[in-house]
Amino acid sequence: MIKAMAGPRPVVLSGPSGAGKSTLAKKLLEEYKGIFGFSVSHTTRNPRSGEENGKDYHYVTREVMQDSIDKGEFIESAVFSGNMYGTSKASVQAVKDKNLICILDIDMQGVRAVKTTDLNPIYVYIQPPSLTILEKRLRDRKTESEESLQKRLEAAQVDMEICKEPGIFDIIIVNDDLDNAYAKLKQALIEEIEKVQKINSS
Numbered sequence: 001m002i003k004a005m006a007g008p009r010p011v012v013l014s015g016p017s018g019a020g021k022s023t024l025a026k027k028l029l030e031e032y033k034g035i036f037g038f039s040v041s042h043t044t045r046n047p048r049s050g051e052e053n054g055k056d057y058h059y060v061t062r063e064v065m066q067d068s069i070d071k072g073e074f075i076e077s078a079v080f081s082g083n084m085y086g087t088s089k090a091s092v093q094a095v096k097d098k099n100l101i102c103i104l105d106i107d108m109q110g111v112r113a114v115k116t117t118d119l120n121p122i123y124v125y126i127q128p129p130s131l132t133i134l135e136k137r138l139r140d141r142k143t144e145s146e147e148s149l150q151k152r153l154e155a156a157q158v159d160m161e162i163c164k165e166p167g168i169f170d171i172i173i174v175n176d177d178l179d180n181a182y183a184k185l186k187q188a189l190i191e192e193i194e195k196v197q198k199i200n201s202s
């Protein structure tokens with residue numbers, strides 16, 4: 001019996017808001033064009049300046065999002081800091097169709113939900129050096145209101161405890177120096193990267 005060839009394993013990036021997940025994901029997508037693809041989530045939060053609909057997120061209303069969830073169009077969805085977020089089946093499929101390594105930037109609820117699926121990703125936790133540094137980075141990013149910032153810091157404290165549970169994450173990367181953290185991330189994904197590079201060159 002001929003088995004369909006399994007595509008590359010996806011990569012889940014999780015960790016507190018402000019830990020550096022999007023920064024690291026962007027570096028991978030930039031350095032490895034044609035190797036990685038981003039799973040564009042849906043969200044009900046407002047776009048930040050510089051964010052693009054369909055690229056960073058699909059920005060939708062609660063009604064539209066709930067309707068899609070009810071129709072079974074999502075792999076997982078969660079409420080984070082008062083907004084809905086979710087990974088649609090179509091978003092992951094679009095990346096898989098191109099034989100790219102799918103990057104999912106999702107919160108801890110998403111991680112738990114993905115664990116019940118057959119996605120079989122590599123689970124990476126991005127850890128800030130400390131809560132104090134996380135707060136500074138979030139403030140310097142200038143994207144959050146004080147209320148939103150406080151909610152994110154509260155969620156961060158919970159996350160940073162949960163991530164210690166054995167078996168949830170394959171690797172925990174402390175994002176102190178960015179270049180260092182990025183090197184560790186690449187190292188963790190090298191097998192999958194080389195798999196795709198081989199397929200592409202054959």
Ligand SMILES: Nc1nc2c(ncn2[C@@H]2O[C@H](COP(=O)(O)OP(=O)(O)O)[C@@H](O)[C@H]2O)c(=O)[nH]1
Binds near residue numbers: 014016041042087
């Ligand atoms: N479960 C789940 N979480 C998501 C999804 N998309 C984004 N998130 C998470 O939602 C949280 C907030 O994301 P965002 O509003 O972009 O803020 P940021 O992480 O501070 O840039 C982060 O922890 C993301 O990882 C998704 O599709 N599903």
Ligand SMILES: Nc1ncnc2c1ncn2[C@@H]1O[C@H](COP(=O)(O)OP(=O)(O)O)[C@@H](O)[C@H]1O
Binds near residue numbers: 015016017020181
């Ligand atoms: N290693 C680092 N050192 C200093 N600042 C960083 C580092 N990594 C990320 N940042 C900055 O911290 C902020 C949060 O990073 P971001 O990638 O938006 O986090 P996340 O996607 O996890 O919420 C951004 O302004 C980013 O430029």
